[in-house]
Amino acid sequence: MSSSMSSLSEEIQCSVCLDVFTDPVTTPCGHNFCKICLNKCWDTSQTCSCPYCKETFKQRPDLKINTTLRELVDHCKKKSPEKKLEVLCDICEERKLKALKSCLVCQSSYCETHLEPHLRVAGLKKHKLMDPVSNLEDYICQKHERPLDLFCRDDQTCVCSICTVTDHKNHNTVPIEEESEEKKVEKDMQQMIQNRIKKIQDIRHSAEVRKKAAEKQEEMLIEELEQEITELKMRDTELEQLSHTEDHLHLLQVSQHDLSDQ
Template structure:
């Protein structure tokens, strides 16, 4: 279990594993869980119900991944202050220095010194550089072993130049940077909407709590008033009873 921290950690946290969602899915009652967590929960339960609110379903729902929530989580992880794995230069022989850039064409990481040829040699200047990562395979087309430079909007997938002229020939493909910029704008808007929704929910909860406190206070005041009223009534009856008995005794003496 990781200890991610951030402004939306609790809202992006699965209530089963208590970690940031992985492949988040939404149940029919509107609660979110990791896909693996909720399925494992149902496998170990005799009834199919929501792990959070316990609402029971007649049959096990076929849950689909909540893509909007997953994109928000990806954005959250991208901006998370957690320390990233340090990538070292592939060309340092003795003491490995920290890599400054990763070349997707050469598929190697370079420190500041070994990166210089990519700024000076004309053929290397055309290579695509990016910040170093430990999971290089996620940025390389496994079929053509080329950099994933384009995004196919039809299939919603990253593709290389070779894919764009073969498998995705008639699809709408755009540079990865362009699609990434648009996605970030959309995600920022979605994150803003989610934060506003959270604030609205908090205000509603506070309003309900305040109403409950007011009702409780009014009820206590009414109870106190009724107790006082009946106490006065009992005292009055007892006084009348005493006076009546005294009058009857006086009449008996007379």
């Protein structure tokens, strides 16, 4: 990223969540924040002050979306390559650190420090950890509130352990990691097949191009020979006509000229 783009990115970054603005609003003191971030700050405080410069407002300002800034944010998002959303630790109170893992059982994400009990305590060691995600609820069974750690091949859907003894009883279920690995292998295999199909198409196209070029060259050569045959026949006719004349000298001159052309 260029220095100008980097500088612009800082201008459209909320100082509370440290991410690009979502529905940016401007305080009376002129500083910008995400609307949800600013409302959270004021909802948990007895006074309404600017999180950046700490200026206090007597009345809670009526926050309106800064449309110009929002358009700038949208423009920058389109121009910049999309980066993976950073997941923050749910336990950190002051400055939230980057999460190292998410726990499907606790339904929380942890930084390196707060993850430590899951690596040490016997009961927590059994919890299912995964790379940090912001949408943990999508990995939990809405019906039984258990991790979706199995895959039902009969219904082609993710299920939890309780699902396998209720709605998906006697169905063909496998660990989600196993299904994911098989899907990956299948996808790689399909890609290999597509690559080879394309290679065959390229070879056929190349052969067709060469064939057409050879056919064109043959046609040109045939046309050339046919033209020569036509010219020779015309000369032969001319010689035939001359042979009936008494101008023997002219006949010899024409014959010698034709021989020299060959």
